[in-house]
Amino acid sequence: MKKIFLVDDSMTILMSMKGILEKEGYQVTTAKDGQDAIDQLKAGLRPNMVITDLNMPRKDGIEFIKEAKAQASLRFTPIIILTTESGGTRKDEARAAGAAGWLVKPVVPAQLMQVVKQVCP
Amino acid sequence: MAIFSKKQLQNWLGFAEIQAQIKADCAREQERQARLIQQKCVEELISALTSEQTGDIWSDSWPELLKQVSKHITQTHQSIKKFESKQSISPEPVAKNLVGLPASSTEQNNELILENQQLKDRLVLSHQIFKSVQDVLAEFNPKLQEVIADTESGAVGVLTMISDVDQSADKLVQYLDMSFGEGQNMNANIEADSEAITSLGGFLGEMVKKLHDDLNSFEGVAQSIEALKDQVAVVDNISRQTTLLSFNATIEAARAGIHGKGFAIVAAEVRKLASMSSEASHKIGDSISQNHKYIQNYLLSFRASSEHDAEKVTELSEKASKLAENYEAQRTFYKILLEVVQSSNKELSRKIQNVYGQVQFQDIVRQRVERIQNAISAKQMILADVAQRLTDVGQQMEPNELNALKEELDRYLEEDSRHNAFIGNSALDVAQGQSEGMKIDLF
Numbered sequence: 001m002k003k004i005f006l007v008d009d010s011m012t013i014l015m016s017m018k019g020i021l022e023k024e025g026y027q028v029t030t031a032k033d034g035q036d037a038i039d040q041l042k043a044g045l046r047p048n049m050v051i052t053d054l055n056m057p058r059k060d061g062i063e064f065i066k067e068a069k070a071q072a073s074l075r076f077t078p079i080i081i082l083t084t085e086s087g088g089t090r091k092d093e094a095r096a097a098g099a100a101g102w103l104v105k106p107v108v109p110a111q112l113m114q115v116v117k118q119v120c121p
Numbered sequence: 122m123a124i125f126s127k128k129q130l131q132n133w134l135g136f137a138e139i140q141a142q143i144k145a146d147c148a149r150e151q152e153r154q155a156r157l158i159q160q161k162c163v164e165e166l167i168s169a170l171t172s173e174q175t176g177d178i179w180s181d182s183w184p185e186l187l188k189q190v191s192k193h194i195t196q197t198h199q200s201i202k203k204f205e206s207k208q209s210i211s212p213e214p215v216a217k218n219l220v221g222l223p224a225s226s227t228e229q230n231n232e233l234i235l236e237n238q239q240l241k242d243r244l245v246l247s248h249q250i251f252k253s254v255q256d257v258l259a260e261f262n263p264k265l266q267e268v269i270a271d272t273e274s275g276a277v278g279v280l281t282m283i284s285d286v287d288q289s290a291d292k293l294v295q296y297l298d299m300s301f302g303e304g305q306n307m308n309a310n311i312e313a314d315s316e317a318i319t320s321l322g323g324f325l326g327e328m329v330k331k332l333h334d335d336l337n338s339f340e341g342v343a344q345s346i347e348a349l350k351d352q353v354a355v356v357d358n359i360s361r362q363t364t365l366l367s368f369n370a371t372i373e374a375a376r377a378g379i380h381g382k383g384f385a386i387v388a389a390e391v392r393k394l395a396s397m398s399s400e401a402s403h404k405i406g407d408s409i410s411q412n413h414k415y416i417q418n419y420l421l422s423f424r425a426s427s428e429h430d431a432e433k434v435t436e437l438s439e440k441a442s443k444l445a446e447n448y449e450a451q452r453t454f455y456k457i458l459l460e461v462v463q464s465s466n467k468e469l470s471r472k473i474q475n476v477y478g479q480v481q482f483q484d485i486v487r488q489r490v491e492r493i494q495n496a497i498s499a500k501q502m503i504l505a506d507v508a509q510r511l512t513d514v515g516q517q518m519e520p521n522e523l524n525a526l527k528e529e530l531d532r533y534l535e536e537d538s539r540h541n542a543f544i545g546n547s548a549l550d551v552a553q554g555q556s557e558g559m560k561i562d563l564f
Contacts, residue, residue: 012277012480015284016280019284023473023474101561103562109474109477111561118563119563
């Protein structure tokens with residue numbers, strides 16, 4: 001079973017995304033912000049794919065990606081940004097940090113699953 | 122060095138005191154004017170804040186209004202300085218006249234003092250209103266935070282319930298799947314049993330037929346036995362004829378005399394054999410009759426019994442066939458039921474997915490409220506600075522505040538526009554695929 005790591009400071013997003021992904025047979029782990037996510041990765045979590053919010057307290061999405069990508073075991077793990085921001089310089093920053101994609105909230109379940117299956121087949 | 126009389130000195134001092142008072146009042150007037158204008162701003166702000174549409178807080182009229190305020194403040198500064206310069210009288214010319222103030226000047230000054238006092242009161246009131254607006258703004262953040270927490274709590278509650286419904290639906294389908302599987306096993310057993318029963322019925326039917334055939338054979342045997350009676354009668358007749366013949370032989374032997382003695386002995390033996398033969402044929406005839414009767418009775422009884430058994434076997438065979446048909450109908454019913462439930466569950470599952478999608482709008486609304494919160498906080502800081510200037514008479518109002526407010530407004534609008542990808546699309550439109558859908562960009 002493929003493991004997906006969700007990182008978002010919104011409980012609503014975490015629960016709804018978890019519901020969508022679990023119904024499709026994925027194993028989902030969640031973190032409430034970038035720092036929490038880094039702590040879990042350092043503790044040994046090895047997801048097949050990460051979906052992270054951009055704006056979060058303590059550590060934002062781009063900082064999180066930079067730190068996660070610095071770990072050898074996560075260098076090739078796809079990390080997708082999920083945000084309300086439509087793009088701009090922040091998207092360029094995310095790409096430079098190593099993000100694999102940029103999705104704009106709210107997610108349409110069917111389209112989200114297409115992306116997930118493409119990135120994490 | 123000039124020498125003044127006491128009266129001259131008193132007059133001069135009195136005038137200087139009034140002049141100092143005027144200066145102080147002018148400063149207060151300046152402050153009052155500024156605050157009056159700012160009060161207008163505050164009233165506008167209150168009106169905007171209490172508007173049902175929170176977005177109106179940054180209406181386009183605000184920056185323009187603040188520009189006018191700034192202009193008024195500058196004009197007030199200028200007019201007050203002009204007023205001060207007109208009222209400023211050097212002590213020396215006054216000392217030269219030493220005639221005291223004319224009555225008209227005193228009345229004018231009294232009016233100014235009264236007017237200044239009124240201006241001061243209004244300024245204090247303006248300041249208080251301004252502070253109260255700040256208090257209102259300060260209250261907004263925690264309240265908005267409460268709103269965010271409430272909506273998130275509600276959304277989480279909905280998600281929890283949806284998740285429960287989803288799990289229940291899955292359990293129902295699993296249960297039906299299991300029931301259908303067990304039903305199929307049971308049906309297979311029933312089918313096997315039914316076939317066995319049908320096969321048994323067929324076997325019994327065959328057996329009954331065979332019995333009928335055997336019965337017919339028995340009847341043939343009985344008829345053959347019955348036919349033997351005629352043969353026995355022939356034997357008996359031969360015995361009687363033989364006896365008669367032996368009597369005739371005995372008579373003829375007696376006529377022959379001594380020469381017929383041996384023949385008489387033979388005739389006696391023949392008569393004796395004929396008697397024995399007749400007795401045996403009677404016994405055989407009786408035995409055949411008894412056996413024939415017995416067989417007839419048995420055949421009657423067996424025929425009745427076998428017909429009853431044949432009916433039962435036919436009935437059993439029909440029941441077995443009907444049982445198999447019933448179970449087939451039942452299996453079809455369960456199959457259709459399961460298909461309907463599975464189809465409904467699939468639809469339910471799709472709708473639950475859509476609910477998951479729709480609930481995300483709570484997060485989008487939360488972020489919009491947070492941006493408004495941040496904008497209010499920034500405005501609050503600027504207004505706090507303005508309030509400080511209001512209370513500090515030494516400071517002047519400057520256009521920087523206006524620029525800061527405008528910059529803050531621009532910053533808010535720019536940030537909001539970057540997050541407005543889905544504004545205008547309802548949650549339902551997105552869920553039902555009637556909007557263009559989410560924006561996806563894979564690098």
